[in-house]
Amino acid sequence: MTTVTSTVIRRGRARRRDRVLYQRLADELVGLIETRTLRAGDRLPSVRTYSRQKRVSLATVLRAYQLLEDRGYLEVRPQSGHYVSAAGGQLAPSPSVPRASFAKEEVRVADLAWELLARVNDKGLAPFGIATAAPEHYPAGRLSRILARVTREAGAAGVAYGPPVGHEALLHQLGRRAVAAGLALGPDELLVTNGCTEAIQLALRALTRAGDVLLVESPSYYGFLETAESLGLRVAEVPTDPETGVSLEHLEAAIRRTRPRAFLTNPNFHNPLGFVVADDRKRELVALLARHGVAVVEDDLYGDLHFGDTRPAPLKAFDQTGDVVLCSSFSKTVAPGYRVGWLAGGRHAQRIRKLKLATSIHTNTLAQLTLAEYVSGGGAEHHLRRLRQAFRAQVADYSLAVARLFPEGTRVSRPRGGHLLWVELARGKDTMELSRRALARRIGIVPGRLFSTGDTYGHCFRLNCGFPLRGDREEALETLAGLAGDL
């Protein structure tokens, strides 16, 4: 028995190691294709040569090539070898960088956003709009079992009022996971919230007053703009490179011109652009903002959904003054419907905690206890690994499909994590009109207009890749591409 079990375990481990190896190889090749080092028609090294070069087994190279063939990056020519395919080689270029304007604009996106999100549960809609993922990506069964147990164990306490800052069990797990991500958070810094949106809202309310200027990236998640609008803030948009994030020069210029109170930013797998800011730049960015006395509200919602090997550090890891408020939640990784998020408030923690009390008293007890148990059980890490693989594969599928299906001149982002793509059509194309026509065909997208106070992104849209690109959805994407061509 023992021998059989340990053989199975060893085999399981070997298989896992093997998977890591060939996926790493595949990623590297995709990188070469995406940066156009390898182009359509280029021949890849033979399996034998590449295996020698990379010091991996023949099987590993073969699997990596097969994976890329499945994804459409490569094609096999009989008797000849592996070549970069037409689609792979013509992968749409990256989106362009917007010009700087630094206007302090009033925000008006709530009406548009409402129209969009009101249809969140419309089952018939092709799910390319709001940032959701396929139900099978979330551990509903496991959570249900834990919830049933936790509810039984909690008894009356599950129904009674809980502590305003959050339940001890969850706070402990959040602190523990933060340490694993290289963050040392004080126990008095954390606060459990109703999702990341409440966390950001509370942070902004603690840091700003109506009429103040808030810096945001451009483009920026429309939810940020909605929240700013609801608080009467004016926003100044900082031009943002789709691959590297805001430049420090632009940021400093924006600070000098607009005298902002805070910078609301999404440095890890930016929504909608998908970039991750490099560590060095993160350090400089935090220092620059601290020098100018500008607080930071950091949205780290997608931080655990990295396609690379390591989880990027949040800005908060470089915070020396306590002026970075880190916000996140379980909504993109474990359970959107549980509405459990959190924040680490730095030196603003106490103020934010009092606002939470005046805003919603505390967050649902049983959801907190269930997530604490789920995270402490260790199942979360395994789940996250699978989720990252799934999203990486889906994003690759959608990227290639966009390159293949959409009209010439279409550009697309190169996300390093998350499950969102930013698609830029030729200038002059109107994605509000595209959105209307798409909705009439029961296809959801988020038009670029929502990601800015101006009309800089009228020709762009955000494409959600949270659902596998199969069957009806493949057809829907083809239809969408056709509509884009007709514009």
Place this chain on the structure above:
Amino acid sequence: MTTVTSTVIRRGRARRRDRVLYQRLADELVGLIETRTLRAGDRLPSVRTYSRQKRVSLATVLRAYQLLEDRGYLEVRPQSGHYVSAAGGQLAPSPSVPRASFAKEEVRVADLAWELLARVNDKGLAPFGIATAAPEHYPAGRLSRILARVTREAGAAGVAYGPPVGHEALLHQLGRRAVAAGLALGPDELLVTNGCTEAIQLALRALTRAGDVLLVESPSYYGFLETAESLGLRVAEVPTDPETGVSLEHLEAAIRRTRPRAFLTNPNFHNPLGFVVADDRKRELVALLARHGVAVVEDDLYGDLHFGDTRPAPLKAFDQTGDVVLCSSFSKTVAPGYRVGWLAGGRHAQRIRKLKLATSIHTNTLAQLTLAEYVSGGGAEHHLRRLRQAFRAQVADYSLAVARLFPEGTRVSRPRGGHLLWVELARGKDTMELSRRALARRIGIVPGRLFSTGDTYGHCFRLNCGFPLRGDREEALETLAGLAGDL
């Protein structure tokens, strides 16, 4: 089998009818004692005489008398009959009515409130402070079973994003219960929120801007003042009669002098005073506010906890213009820790719904589905009947104990529902100091200072009667009375 069952049912019905009869009789007698129609030492009619007068059985009268004896209102003198007891006859008088000032004050209560609520889960504290009730008062077991079933049935949908306005099943039940309370709410008016606090917060954000004046009753629930503070509102406090609520004259004067945007009010079983506004006055009040273009945010949190036979109508029932926003939740009646509230936004509904999206997206899915199922099952009405009886008895116990234990000159409110008492010590006594000394003895109370922006209520405090007055708690109340005497 059938015969036995129906006999049991008939007996059960008879017993229930009987209980209604003797409790009604007991209430009537308490009313006579509280209004001092009957005083200490007064002899009650003999059981036989009273039974004839009231056309009820001897057993019913006997039980009513016994109940009042148990509660300390009456005492039995052997061979002589029932007499109003010293404690019952000396029931503390009602609190006094504050003078009008109509200052538009900035609000600063959050720090104090935080100190208080941070200790919500401190098990060792005598629970006379925040407005909670004993765990056994809530249907934890029943809810757990429903939650387990609902979670299983919902599957992936329990974990996925839900509709921002709330789940259809719960919205339906809320609409249905509203109809039962004489309210016809439009299906597009309702919004599910994270408790009543979020409902009120969203309503105020839709109706006001920082710097605006908000009218509140005086005294007023400190949570209202916290929320106003967090939104940068100034409040004007309208003098409020402890038995009848704000007078229309005072209200109109306050409107003319302070030009408020909204009136935040708690007409049914006011926190902390316990009064209910009469229907006629409700109608006039709503009309008066509509005439002056002042919106109403109505907190109906305690509306289902009436001591009398019928549930009072909310102000919303008299709303002709759509300017009344009705807010409530399950937090005082079914499950505080579930954090599920709602509002009916009238003509402001759409605006408020958009704010909800920008504030917390939506409310926990499984909590909503569980409460929908609980309410639709009919168990809620039975539970509420028992809860009302328990709170009525507890409030009577605490009222009598205050009259018996506290120093002469102490006044106490006459709540018509809910589970809160307002205690007024002699002028000059400092309940902030009382609160500090009480905390040192592990007793929680809420000092009067929290219920106003000024120091009108420095000699008052709120006493929570949510827990049966037994054992340790009886001792704690005695200790508290001693501390009050020493001030």
